[in-house]
Amino acid sequence: MKRIGVFVCWCGSNIAGTVDVEKVAEHFRTYPGVVHAESYQYLCSEPGQKIILNRIKEHGLKGVVIAACSPTMHESTFRNTVQQIGFNPFQLEIANIREQVSWVTEDKDSATSKAITSISQIVEKLKGNEALDPIQVPVTKKALVIGGGIAGIEAALNIAKAGYKVYLVEKEATIGGHMAQLSETFPTLDCSQCILTPKMVEVARHPNVELYTLSKVTKIEGFIGNFKVTVHKEPDYVKRADCTACGDCAEVCPVEVPSEFNQTLKYRKAIYIPSPQAVPTIYHIDPETCLGINPIKCNKCAEACERKAIDFDQQPEDILIEVGAIVVATGYDLYDKELMAEYGYGRYQDVIDGLQFERILSASGPTEGKVLRPSDGTVPKRVVFVQCCGSRDPEHHKAYCSKICCMYTAKHALLYKHKVHDGKATVFYMDIRANGKRYEEFVQNAIEHEHISYLRGRVSKIYQENDHLVVMGADTLSGKRVEIEADLVVLAMAMVPGKGTMELAKLLKVGYDENGFLNEAHPKLRPVESLTGGVFIAGAVQAPKDIPETVAQASGAASKVLEMFGQDYLWKEPTIVDVDGSLCSMCGNCVLVCPYGARSLNKEKHIVEVNAVLCESCGACAAACPTGAAQQRNLTDKQIVDMIEVALEIK
Amino acid sequence: MKVNFYPGCTLKTKASNLERTAKASMAILGIELEEMAEWTCCGANFSLANDNIMKMAAPIRNLARAEKVGTELVTICSACYNVLKRANYAVKNDSEKLEKLNLFLEDGKIQDNDDQYHGKVNVLHLLELIKEKIGFDNLKKYIKKPLNGLKVAPYYGCQLIRPQKELEIEDQEAPEILHNLIDALGGDAVDYSMDTECCGSYVEVNRPKEVWLASYRILRQARAAGAKIMITSCPLCLYNLDKHQFDIEKEHSDFKPVPILYFTQLLGLALGLPEEELELNGTKVDPRPVLKESGLL
Ligand SMILES: Cc1cc2nc3c(=O)[nH]c(=O)nc-3n(C[C@H](O)[C@H](O)[C@H](O)COP(=O)(O)OP(=O)(O)OC[C@H]3O[C@@H](n4cnc5c(N)ncnc54)[C@H](O)[C@@H]3O)c2cc1C
Numbered sequence: 018m019k020r021i022g023v024f025v026c027w028c029g030s031n032i033a034g035t036v037d038v039e040k041v042a043e044h045f046r047t048y049p050g051v052v053h054a055e056s057y058q059y060l061c062s063e064p065g066q067k068i069i070l071n072r073i074k075e076h077g078l079k080g081v082v083i084a085a086c087s088p089t090m091h092e093s094t095f096r097n098t099v100q101q102i103g104f105n106p107f108q109l110e111i112a113n114i115r116e117q118v119s120w121v122t123e124d125k126d127s128a129t130s131k132a133i134t135s136i137s138q139i140v141e142k143l144k145g146n147e148a149l150d151p152i153q154v155p156v157t158k159k160a161l162v163i164g165g166g167i168a169g170i171e172a173a174l175n176i177a178k179a180g181y182k183v184y185l186v187e188k189e190a191t192i193g194g195h196m197a198q199l200s201e202t203f204p205t206l207d208c209s210q211c212i213l214t215p216k217m218v219e220v221a222r223h224p225n226v227e228l229y230t231l232s233k234v235t236k237i238e239g240f241i242g243n244f245k246v247t248v249h250k251e252p253d254y255v256k257r258a259d260c261t262a263c264g265d266c267a268e269v270c271p272v273e274v275p276s277e278f279n280q281t282l283k284y285r286k287a288i289y290i291p292s293p294q295a296v297p298t299i300y301h302i303d304p305e306t307c308l309g310i311n312p313i314k315c316n317k318c319a320e321a322c323e324r325k326a327i328d329f330d331q332q333p334e335d336i337l338i339e340v341g342a343i344v345v346a347t348g349y350d351l352y353d354k355e356l357m358a359e360y361g362y363g364r365y366q367d368v369i370d371g372l373q374f375e376r377i378l379s380a381s382g383p384t385e386g387k388v389l390r391p392s393d394g395t396v397p398k399r400v401v402f403v404q405c406c407g408s409r410d411p412e413h414h415k416a417y418c419s420k421i422c423c424m425y426t427a428k429h430a431l432l433y434k435h436k437v438h439d440g441k442a443t444v445f446y447m448d449i450r451a452n453g454k455r456y457e458e459f460v461q462n463a464i465e466h467e468h469i470s471y472l473r474g475r476v477s478k479i480y481q482e483n484d485h486l487v488v489m490g491a492d493t494l495s496g497k498r499v500e501i502e503a504d505l506v507v508l509a510m511a512m513v514p515g516k517g518t519m520e521l522a523k524l525l526k527v528g529y530d531e532n533g534f535l536n537e538a539h540p541k542l543r544p545v546e547s548l549t550g551g552v553f554i555a556g557a558v559q560a561p562k563d564i565p566e567t568v569a570q571a572s573g574a575a576s577k578v579l580e581m582f583g584q585d586y587l588w589k590e591p592t593i594v595d596v597d598g599s600l601c602s603m604c605g606n607c608v609l610v611c612p613y614g615a616r617s618l619n620k621e622k623h624i625v626e627v628n629a630v631l632c633e634s635c636g637a638c639a640a641a642c643p644t645g646a647a648q649q650r651n652l653t654d655k656q657i658v659d660m661i662e663v664a665l666e667i668k
Numbered sequence: 669m670k671v672n673f674y675p676g677c678t679l680k681t682k683a684s685n686l687e688r689t690a691k692a693s694m695a696i697l698g699i700e701l702e703e704m705a706e707w708t709c710c711g712a713n714f715s716l717a718n719d720n721i722m723k724m725a726a727p728i729r730n731l732a733r734a735e736k737v738g739t740e741l742v743t744i745c746s747a748c749y750n751v752l753k754r755a756n757y758a759v760k761n762d763s764e765k766l767e768k769l770n771l772f773l774e775d776g777k778i779q780d781n782d783d784q785y786h787g788k789v790n791v792l793h794l795l796e797l798i799k800e801k802i803g804f805d806n807l808k809k810y811i812k813k814p815l816n817g818l819k820v821a822p823y824y825g826c827q828l829i830r831p832q833k834e835l836e837i838e839d840q841e842a843p844e845i846l847h848n849l850i851d852a853l854g855g856d857a858v859d860y861s862m863d864t865e866c867c868g869s870y871v872e873v874n875r876p877k878e879v880w881l882a883s884y885r886i887l888r889q890a891r892a893a894g895a896k897i898m899i900t901s902c903p904l905c906l907y908n909l910d911k912h913q914f915d916i917e918k919e920h921s922d923f924k925p926v927p928i929l930y931f932t933q934l935l936g937l938a939l940g941l942p943e944e945e946l947e948l949n950g951t952k953v954d955p956r957p958v959l960k961e962s963g964l965l
Contacts, residue, residue: 358842361861412833480861480889 026085105148151588157341166194168346168556175575177225191295200378241551252331254302259326266318283383349557352511397504407511422509512561600646607638673701676748683903685947727755732785746902750827812940814854821895822846860893927955
């Protein structure tokens with residue numbers, strides 16, 4: 018029989034507080050097959066790991082059970098440790114007696130006996146384990162970055178500069194994302210364009226970067242290190258090499274529609290460039306609003322273009338690329354203002370959102386940086402800023418805090434005061450969350466030196482009265498209802514995941530939370546990885562965040578990609594599901610249920626073939642197999658039955 | 669078609685014209701509002717104390733009796749609607765509450781044949797009935813006297829629409845159902861920002877001046893938006909909004925009173941009910957001059 022060692026971790030008092038660890042160890046000292054058992058405070062610590070190695074040598078152990086926290090936490094830690102002395106890592110198993118026992122059981126006796134049962138099961142399983150070797154997977158050392166905001170730009174640049182090819186896919190006509198729309202950025206008030214534009218240019222010019230704008234990812238096949246991705250690119254209808262962005266075409270275009278880049282505060286033509294700093298710096302035609310992409314209907318732009326750059330015949334393209342890693346950086350949108358009808362957005366022109374105010378403040382914006390309100394173009398002398406619109410309101414809207422609005426509202430009020438010295442700025446807030454380097458100081462400065470009045474309370478309604486708005490709310494510090502007249506109201510809307518994030522997540526098989534933000538693999542220890550191997554996340558698509566945090570996360574994601582690219586092969590868990598040819602009846606059930614396309618019927622050879630690299634060890638085929646031919650390595654039917662029997666005490 | 673109808677106390681007293689005009693109008697539309705047998709007080713107010721289950725005995729008793737007749741119960745008074753529907757929501761979503769209430773009902777049986785409630789009744793406001801069973805587009809076919817673009821301010825108040833999660837009749841911040849009715853009748857529903865603002869409610873009892881201010885704000889906004897007349901479904905709102913208008917006028921020379929009607933009166937008018945049946949004499953601010961001016965009387 019296999020010589021097995023059982024090690025019971027106290028995890029400080031996490032386990033030992035509820036489980037009688039010494040009694041558990043004692044129990045296993047006489048358990049069939051177990052030749053050694055002991056308990057220790059922290060098995061994951063350096064001395065703890067040494068103990069395990071020593072005992073393997075002393076007792077000639079052939080199998081090790083670690084009774085501790087969940088295997089997602091430390092299975093790889095312990096397996097790597099034992100490998101150092103040539104012990105096969107697949108002869109080590111974890112019994113989870115923390116998350117599944119001590120944390121969820123109050124009574125010490127029942128926790129102790131439950132721990133014993135859990136460990137017995139794992140011991141029984143281990144008896145059937147084989148020594149396995151990991152599967153080798155080659156790595157395609159090219160990356161795909163989806164989303165060209167500051168997160169995507171930063172990640173793409175990091176990877177490209179390390180010498181690897183990057184495909185950067187952006188759905189809009191320009192990269193830059195929301196940061197390109199901002200005026201000046203907290204907490205240092207540097208101009209957003211000034212710090213972003215050089216990066217936009219750099220990433221687009223970098224020889225290792227291939228940029229696809231007006232493009233979306235439509236299909237993803239393959240697996241970590243070996244993805245096959247289809248990128249669907251809409252045409253520009255303008256020959257990139259020939260366009261000099263002179264703008265003659267837009268001048269003659271007869272179509273005017275609200276400009277998305279300027280948050281509808283200005284018009285653009287059907288042939289346009291989102292902003293003068295757009296990258297790539299070319300005009301393109303929006304087929305939705307153009308009179309018809311048809312020179313017979315309207316040919317004005319083509320006639321005006323001296324360089325004959327307009328090309329109505331361009332067609333959409335599907336481009337197939339192969340990459341080893343994917344970074345998702347598709348950012349955020351603002352919560353739909355129309356869902357808060359009490360604030361009158363859409364009804365009153367002078368109720369706007371934060372991004373619109375950014376455009377008003379921006380030197381390249383619709384008012385060239387002058388603070389003028391949309392309805393009549395006058396300078397608003399009284400501006401009310403409303404924080405937490407849609408955030409922190411689990412009853413009606415979003416339960417979470419959007420994290421950055423306290424900061425940008427303080428910035429807005431401050432920039433407003435810089436431009437309209439005799440103006441009055443009032444902020445409605447719930448409490449101020451300014452937790453970042455120099456953030457609290459920034460807000461305090463705005464309050465104290467710029468004389469911005471902060472009222473603690475929520476706004477219940479906004480309505481128009483003659484030529485101004487009235488903001489009804491509560492001042493919870495004085496306990497009074499207040500009504501404040503305003504010439505302009507700026508709503509700090511909640512940040513939500515960008516439109517289409519959910520579809521993309523499904524395509525990538527990446528999880529998302531109840532609000533649609535992408536899930537990280539571990540909230541603390543793996544914040545830039547997704548649970549799907551080879552897919553990383555960066556920026557506001559993971560949760561609301563500001564630029565510094567976005568850039569930090571993007572660099573983190575890039576370094577994870579580079580960690581992968583530093584290896585020629587990846588190692589994959591070998592616990593795949595094989596086929597026993599002598600039992601297989603060629604029914605094809607396993608092929609049908611496999612979600613990864615890892616199995617196929619070879620009728621000539623009369624066998625089911627398994628692609629070990631594609632197999633994700635989910636076990637669906639093993640469950641579907643009627644004859645028992647499909648067996649998961651180290652989790653065979655026999656092992657499962659043994660575990661059940663010991664749990665039910667019938668063994 | 670007959671529907672089971674819960675009138676409530678106010679429709680039998682102060683707001684009897686609301687009941688009569690509703691019944692007469694619905695008859696034209698082919699729907700008979702059949703008063704449910706043996707109804708009692710709706711409870712008048714929905715208790716906001718989560719554990720005050722006793723307060724729900726009255727509405728649930730009514731629903732239990734309605735359940736014997738069918739699965740629909742129509743009501744008109746905003747307050748009755750609010751209490752019945754919220755109590756219904758509370759027990760439909762909390763079986764423990766329902767069980768407790770049934771024990772109360774069992775203990776305090778008023779009639780021998782009083783039964784348990786099983787949560788099967790759907791409470792409908794008359795406006796919902798019109799919207800769902802007849803349809804606002806279809807309603808146009810019955811109009812004898814279109815309102816000629818008369819500018820009407822819809823006033824929702826609170827009990828008809830709040831809380832949205834429980835009543836589910838409308839977006840509580842941007843309701844449309846009265847707007848749609850007015851437009852269907854050939855009127856012009858004016859948009860103004862106070863259509864869901866509080867009328868002052870029971871504060872009228874001890875601080876009438878507050879109700880003044882509330883009325884003033886609502887009516888002034890409606891006027892500014894061009895309204896000639898206002899409609900509502902709530903007897904309390906109608907009372908509060910109507911009552912102080914001449915006092916307001918004295919204090920604010922720029923203010924012009926706005927006559928207020930129940931929506932059923934306006935509906936009846938458009939459906940061609942004779943003037944006597946519209947009972948237009950119930951309010952301090954007489955609506956008749958405006959209606960005459962617009963050629964509707
Ligand atoms: C009003 C306001 C003011 C702000 N002010 C500041 C400030 O002063 N300082 C600060 O630090 N932060 C500020 N921020 C926060 C800042 O905007 C974000 O931190 C930052 O933009 C996040 O970058 P991102 O790349 O993650 O997302 P985004 O900027 O949203 O970029 C995402 C990109 O992905 C693209 N994309 C989306 N979906 C797809 C898809 N399916 N396929 C391909 N491409 C796709 C989008 O078009 C976009 O280009 C402010 C935010 C707001 C709302």
